Amino acid sequence: MASEGYGFVEFVSHASAERILNTYNGSMMPQTDQAFRLNWASFGMGERRMEGSDLSIFVGDLASDVTDHLLQETFKARYPSVKGARVVTDTLTGRSKGYGFVRFGDDAEKARAMTEMNGVYCSTRPMRISVATPKKAMNQQQQYNPKGYGSAAQDSSSDSDPNNTTVFVGGLDPNVKDQDLRQIFGQYGELVSVKIPVGKGCGFVQFVNRAAAEDAIQKLHGSLIGQQTVRLSWGRSPANRQPAHYGGWNQMQPDPSQWNQGYYIYGQGYQGYGYAGPFQDGSAYGYNSYPAYGHYPQQVS
Structure with missing residues (x-):
């Protein structure tokens, strides 16, 4: 049976796991030409996702050379609570899709990053920041069909x-x-x-x-x-x-999914998130992007 390309390691203590993650994330695997891509696992392993709070953000407009490690370090330099980052790649080509997710351990730092990091350069391009939508909420949005397109999923x-x-x-x-x-x-x-x-x-x-x-x-x-x-x-x-x-x-x-959901990713630690669009003041509109997308409501479970 072929490997699916990922695995899980469970440590005795959170501190030990965090030390390994910070040490080896982005470093080269022995006897390979691939780098380790380490993130916190969820739902039963590693750090559990905090109840009632989404501590991940969406990062768009990433340059093609941005890696998980570079994205994480760009944020961690300003926000010590950053737990991990992932750049989403095409499953066939391995090329970056130009967006990713950053996970925080502190809600206040996450909130600051939403405003402070929007437009900040990572590599050669300014980033566009938004909230990461819980997958459950995205599925609920797909069931709502404001344009009468039918219920066919993407x-x-x-x-x-x-x-x-x-x-x-x-x-x-x-x-x-x-x-x-x-x-x-x-x-x-x-x-x-x-x-x-x-x-x-x-x-x-x-x-x-x-x-x-x-x-x-x-x-x-x-x-x-x-x-x-x-x-x-x-x-x-x-x-x-x-x-x-x-x-x-x-x-x-x-497809309703192309209007009301964004991109889902299925990597460890981020399988519950989708794209919600670049950040704006939540009091100005719902959730899903710039002011032009104000009719996509925010639904957080």
Whole structure:
């Protein structure tokens, strides 16, 4: 049976585990060309997740060279309670997806980091900070269907399908036209098609090759198009499209998950979190991103 690429080590004391984590995280494994990626495990091993409080934050717009260790040290230099960090990578290519999560041991330091670290450089790019949404809350959001798109969940294969070249563009300014998206996304590679369903606040951009689509997602996610900040993710792969008619043309059916959930990760210590969008004052809007995304409500279990 092939290894799944991760494991768990349980220590007698928390102090011993913390010392090992701080010493070996980011260092090279013996007789390999891979570095250790260490984080606190959850639900039964290591440090248990604190009840009633989410002590993780989402970090977006990460440069491609940012590692778990660099992300952790960037925050730990200012906030001693930082317990771990993870950069999310593509399961097939191993390349960074441009975002990650940082876990804190102190709620006050987490709150400070939300404001103090937004726009701070990690490697060559300024970070975008937001709260990390508990997975349970995200699942609840998926059950709510404000746009009447149906209850179909996002096909998880779309993200890892090497043949999928379609980018979903959420939170789209209603004044943005097909040609506007074509001009912006065309800078990253040759396009097959661009579609904006009438009145849906979203669009789909299909590239000729996946590498160009990946580059566009990493570079344009969280950017301003028109007067709104867009949220990008993978659309359905061609093999899994569900036809839906929008203004006379056929296109894949937008998924509720692409509106109300973000990206889930399944690594140890972070399997309960998804992307909630860059941080703003909670009194100004709900949860899920910049002011343009104020209609995505915060739901914390």
